[in-house]
Structure formats: structure tokens, C-alpha cells
Amino acid sequence: GLGLSDLRDAIAAHIPGSGARDENGEEEGSDDEETGAQEVGAAPGILQLAVVGRPNVGKSTLVNALIGEERVLTGPEAGITRDAIAVEWDYRGRPIRLIDTAGLRRRARVTARLEKLSTSDALRAVKFAHVVVLVVDAAAPLDRQDLVIAGRVIEEGRALVIAVNKWDACADRAKTLATVHERLESSLPQVRGVPVVTISALQRRNLDRLMDAVLAAWEVWNRRIPTPVLNRWLAEVTAAHPPPAPRGRRIKLRYIAQVKTRPPSFVIFCSRPEALPGAYLRYLENTLREAFDLPGTPIRIALRKGENPYAGRRKRTRRRTGR
Numbered sequence: 233g234l235g236l237s238d239l240r241d242a243i244a245a246h247i248p249g250s251g252a253r254d255e256n257g258e259e260e261g262s263d264d265e266e267t268g269a270q271e272v273g274a275a276p277g278i279l280q281l282a283v284v285g286r287p288n289v290g291k292s293t294l295v296n297a298l299i300g301e302e303r304v305l306t307g308p309e310a311g312i313t314r315d316a317i318a319v320e321w322d323y324r325g326r327p328i329r330l331i332d333t334a335g336l337r338r339r340a341r342v343t344a345r346l347e348k349l350s351t352s353d354a355l356r357a358v359k360f361a362h363v364v365v366l367v368v369d370a371a372a373p374l375d376r377q378d379l380v381i382a383g384r385v386i387e388e389g390r391a392l393v394i395a396v397n398k399w400d401a402c403a404d405r406a407k408t409l410a411t412v413h414e415r416l417e418s419s420l421p422q423v424r425g426v427p428v429v430t431i432s433a434l435q436r437r438n439l440d441r442l443m444d445a446v447l448a449a450w451e452v453w454n455r456r457i458p459t460p461v462l463n464r465w466l467a468e469v470t471a472a473h474p475p476p477a478p479r480g481r482r483i484k485l486r487y488i489a490q491v492k493t494r495p496p497s498f499v500i501f502c503s504r505p506e507a508l509p510g511a512y513l514r515y516l517e518n519t520l521r522e523a524f525d526l527p528g529t530p531i532r533i534a535l536r537k538g539e540n541p542y543a544g545r546r547k548r549t550r551r552r553t554g555r
Contacts, residue, residue: 288335316333316356317331318330363453364393370397383420399432422514425521465523478507
């Protein structure tokens with residue numbers, strides 16, 4: 233094991249964003265505060281876009297169509313892609329790290345060790361992505377496994393875009409699209425407004441629309457709302473629909489602030505957070521999404537007990553200054 237640390241530093245010096253050590257022995261740069269540690273090789277400012285889905289839905293074909301060349305292997309057989317393959321790409325001057333992943337089957341069907349490793353690699357790509365494109369087959373749109381994958385993306389807090397592929401071979405397009413929206417509404421109500429784009433990766437149709445949806449989802453995922461605006465909204469929604477009063481004791485929602493982006497996350501200070509029903513929290517989430525135009529991205533709301541953390545600050549300042 234002699235010399236391995238020196239070898240690591242020599243290699244890392246040639247890899248952007250890898251945490252190479254400076255001359256004082258300390259690591260340069262820092263982890264991404266919003267999304268966790270940056271994956272090795274992902275420079276800051278690069279949009280990380282993962283393409284996921286069931287086997288044989290056209291993920292690799294889509295990646296090749298987007299970059300305009302045959303970079304990854306494709307074929308009619310399922311399971312050709314075994315590893316998560318990253319491709320550096322520029323879209324209209326915007327640097328993007330495009331990640332092709334292996335097909336994700338139901339967990340009960342994954343028995344071979346190689347497929348387990350491929351699945352872990354695909355899930356790791358989701359964890360480090362900013363936006364995830366879920367590719368579904370127009371012949372069987374949003375089946376159970378598609379919804380499981382979408383749920384995993386939402387749990388990781390990533391922006392989600394759904395691409396309905398093989399649209400050129402779809403017989404009843406109106407019915408298929410209605411089915412997709414119906415299943416999204418019933419199975420993923422927590423992310424209303426998920427962008428759905430119909431494409432044909434083989435014929436390279438609607439790819440610009442897909443990328444426009446990706447960039448729009450990324451903007452929403454990074455959006456920050458000023459605190460005064462949030463508190464005016466909170467006063468309006470609680471006046472229109474007050475919180476319930478379990479055992480005759482009204483729950484007071486005193487203050488709200490956005491604590492982070494990627495995804496948008498908020499903290500509400502209230503009198504009894506443990507007593508606030510989940511239905512009312514969903515009401516707040518839905519109205520927040522509608523009021524500030526946050527379609528299709530996960531929203532996280534945490535409840536804390538306490539007063540407005542800024543209440544009385546102005547009074548204390550005035551006392552110090554003698555006003």
C-alpha cells in the first residue's frame with residue numbers, strides 16, 4: 233500500500249472537481265451543499281441529466297439522438313447497457329453531463345449479480361443527477377415499474393421529466409396521452425404538473441421540446457422565493473382555509489421560510505406541529521405549488537415548534553440604539 237495516496241493525488245489533479253489536494257494538503261473545493269457530494273468528474277455548473285427507465289424503452293437510442301452520434305451501443309435486445317455511461321455534451325451553449333443507465337426491472341426479477349450491480353449503478357446516477365428523464369414506452373405507458381422508478385426519483389428530490397418514446401408507432405395517441413396523465417394524477421399527486429413530452433428517439437422527433445422541458449424543470453428545481461412573499465402567501469391561505477382545531481385548540485402557523493433549493497424546501501414555524509393533519513400539509517403544498525409556479529418538482533415542507541424567529545428583532549435593535 234505504499235505510495236497510494238501520492239498516486240491518488242497525481243490522478244485527481246487531472247480530474248476537474250475531484251477534490252485534488254493543494255500544497256497545504258487540504259482538499260480544494262467543497263461538496264455541493266444542495267445535492268450532496270459531487271460525483272467524480274462533474275465540474276461545477278454542469279447540468280447532470282440522467283436517462284432512466286425499464287429495459288428496452290429506447291434510453292440509449294435517445295442519448296445517441298440527443299448528442300447526434302452513435303456514442304452508446306443500441307439494439308433490439310433488452311439489457312445491452314450494463315453500466316451508467318456519462319457523456320459530456322453542450323446544448324445551445326449549456327454544458328450537460330448526459331448519463332445513460334441500465335434498464336431497471338422489478339426487484340423480484342433481479343437475481344443475477346451483474347444485473348444487481350447495473351441496477352445499483354443506475355440508482356446512483358439518479359442520486360447524483362439534477363434532472364432525471366424517465367423514458368417510457370408508448371405501447372405500455374407508465375406501468376407499475378415506471379411508477380416505482382418515478383417514485384424513487386421523487387424520493388431523491390430530483391426534478392422529473394417523462395418522455396413517452398416510440399410515439400411514431402403509437403396507434404391511439406389521444407388515449408395513450410390521457411392514460412399517462414391519469415396515472416400521474418392518481419399515483420404521483422405529490423408532484424403535480426410533471427412535464428410529459430412525446431418523442432421518437434429513433435426518428436429524432438420532439439427532442440428540442442424534451443430539452444426545453446428539462447431546462448425548465450431545472451429552473452423550477454433551483455427556484456428561491458423571498459421570505460416576505462412567502463409569509464404574505466401563508467397569511468392568505470390560512471385566512472381562506474384556517475388550520476383545524478383538535479380538541480378546540482387552534483393550531484397557529486406563524487412563519488415560513490425557504491431554507492434551501494434543489495429541491496425547494498421550506499420550514500413552517502407553528503404552535504403544535506405534531507397535531508397538524510397530513511391533509512392540511514398537502515393543502516399547503518398544493519397551494520404553494522400553484523401560487524409560485526412549481527410544477528413537477530418535489531417540494532419539502534418541515535414543521536417546527538416555535539415563534540417567528542425574527543419576531544422582536546427590530547425591537548431589540550431599537551433598544552440598543554436608544555430609539
